[in-house]
Amino acid sequence: MMHLIDRRLNGRNKSAVNRERFIRRYKEHIRGAVKDMIADRSIKDMVQGGQVKVPAKDISEPRFRHGQGGDWEMVHPGNKEFVTGDRIPRPSGGSGGGGSEPGTGESVDDFAFSLSREEFLDIFFEDLELPNLMRTTLAEAEQKKLVRAGYVKEGTPSNLSVPRTMKTALARRIALGKPLEDELEALFAQLVVARREGRAHQDLEGRIAELEGRLKRLPFLDDVDLRYRHRVAVPAPTARAVMFCLMDVSASMDERKKDLAKRFYTLLYLFLTRKYERVDLVFIRHTDEAEEVDEDTFFYDRRSGGTVVLSALELMKTICQARYPVSEWNIYAAQASDGDAFGADAGKSARFLEDELLPLTRYFAYIEVPEEDGARRSSLWVEYEEVEEARDNFAMRRVAHPSEIYPVFRDLFSRETA
């Protein structure tokens, strides 16, 4: 009379839809929390989920209930010393029923909960889109990929599919041989009867011999049986991207500025890894000369010196030509600097960028991290402004405070509405 059912395998995460609705409803709060997290976090922790707090007031579900006041009686267990008529001061934190009415104790705690890494990133990158993605449409993709597309009757011997050929041959032999066999069987039966009755049976034997001959002549393999594996070439979208991180590490770039730049790169990297199957990173730092370094050195090693922006741009071009042909890679670059370029360097860099680098890259973002007072525009900024006007795959912004990183990032990569 008892049914025992194992439900462990089905229906897990039934509340997922409810959880998702909750998150959608409180998106504004959660967005705010995500913004704060980014401002506080170090780069290493950036990709984890995190705690989100929503004010309890905002998510309460109101009900008709009693407020404080009025007359109440309440029974409690565990009396030790009280006798009837004792007077007790009201417990602190409530008057007029505060201590005795269930549900009056007003909790002002925030409703806190964790976002998973996925949820965090989803909100993080919500509405962001890679710029100029149109160019990666299938039609333009230059790479082709061969994929299996069934079998064909003609092909090169190297593509011959033996099992499939054998199958076809067997089918053909059965299809052609079966009627002959049936007829033979019938003739044999007639032959037996004719022999028993002593009738003439030469014509029968003649027919039988003819049929057996035909059966024997059915070829084991025929030209029509041959089957070849077929492959067609389909255009493969380039799912690879390379991201160049260019950073000025000259003396004027202090720890604060570097930190801002690092955060921006982290965001960009996270973003790209979600969009592309494979993302290569190239770190180029420069003082008066540029060098390619690994990630650790890039972020944590200190070095100082003069500033020649052009050197980094030139190095980037060299690396592109050597390792990342435009036909196979989506090239992105982010440059961070305080913009302190000397003499002709700013102008030369801007020209080089416009003429040599921008045609290669999908998108080039320039982040300027100014001094904290930050009113003065740098020489590089002035030169780059012209480039921005001329080119639509170049963007520049100024970031003075960690909390501005995310808005700027969103701004740079916001979905094009056009």
Add this chain to the structure above:
Amino acid sequence: MPTLPHGPEWDFELIERYDAAIAETAAQFGLDTYPNQIEIIGSEQMLDAYASAGLPLGYPHWSYGKAFIANEQAYRKGYQGLAYEIVINSDPCIAYLMEENTMTMQALVIAHASYGHNSFFKSNYLFRQFTQADAILDYLVFARRYIMDCEERHGVAAVEELIDSCHALQEYGVDRYKRPAPLSARAQEARRSERAEVERQLYNDLWRTIPKTPQDSATPEQRGFPGEPEENILYFVEKHSPRLAPWQREVVRIVRKLSQYFYPQVQTKVMNEGWATFWHYTLLNRMYDEKKVDDAFMLEFLHSHTNVVTQRGFDQQGYHGINPYALGFAMMSDIRRICENPTAEDREWFPEFAGGDWLKVLDFAMRNFKDESFIAQYLSPKLIRDFRLFAISDKSSEPELEVDSIHDERGYRRVRRTLADQYKRENRLPDIQVARYERDGDRSLTLRHNLFRGRPLHETETDEVMRHLGRLWGFEVRVETVDSDGKVHSTRDWRP
């Protein structure tokens, strides 16, 4: 019969053997149950079930997501264990067992849920009157499908808003005296589509062109509508709201029906848990006496059992009021004691059953009472002493609290009465009813809050609820607080 094996591991065959043994023992005591269906689930699924108030097929809503997140947090951080079981009042009676439980715990849960709660659901008068165990699963399926259908047709946001508003009033969606008509999901669905079809057929654009005759001035009967106050606010909204579309009425109805379904559970918390706890305790002890389970099993069982029935004193850490498991279990056991070993005091207090057949007395109590009346009837002086219960009175006119009565000769009846009142619905929920609907006037709706012992409504939250009611009603709504002389004390209103 050899003792049944136990330990941290369990398998399906073993659960079946335990169930058979428990069923056999339960039959000795004559427990009357629905057929059992036991489902094994993981901890995550248990959290899911939690979030939707134990209903496996609830409609989607963000508030369940909130509950899920809150429970999950508490569970992951170890603040709170999971309930060992969830049981659903349906026929067959569905009990969920967690896969993480040990065999001993599974046996305890089977005895507790599949025999204890199950028999309570089948026999208690409130459940018999207010719920249809054979129809609830069908109805849940219907409700879920209907609401998801509405979401598709009218948008998730519109449906969510509507359900928010209904939830704010769900405690006022219960008929306490009328017995609701039996529901069958199929019949409901058929009726709904029939309604829609008739409407479609009768539709004629000509009606629009008929010149409107001026309405007659309201007759005296019409002026005071409804004739009697209506305490089921959601029912009134569903039937009379001037603004709701037919599908919205149906959603209001669904929330109301589910609220009605939970009504008996809220009213019988102490009894229901007490009854189930008493029976798992009694059944497993009987099995131990019959040498079906061994000492180690009993020790593990008793460890869990005592955790469940612990009652902390008011001044101890972790005190959250009276533990319904502790009180219920103590009262059920006490009734058995009064029948088997009555003292002179018991004979004076309970002459009608002291020394009687405990099975019959308990069965009668289980069938015919709810928490309030059960405590008023059966709480004995011995238990009041054991729990050291005392009543505190808190009057807003007094600067201090006063100890009203304690566990002594003078106080027994008063403590018992006060405790019983505590489980009354009126004590927990403000008494609010629909008083007036200006059907022929400005269509405003007036609720009346009958002030009871000077207890006011919570101000900000009442305003919130009124906003929700206003959304359902579409015209002005107000709530009047009326004192016992019928004088209007204060009014809060909301205008669209």
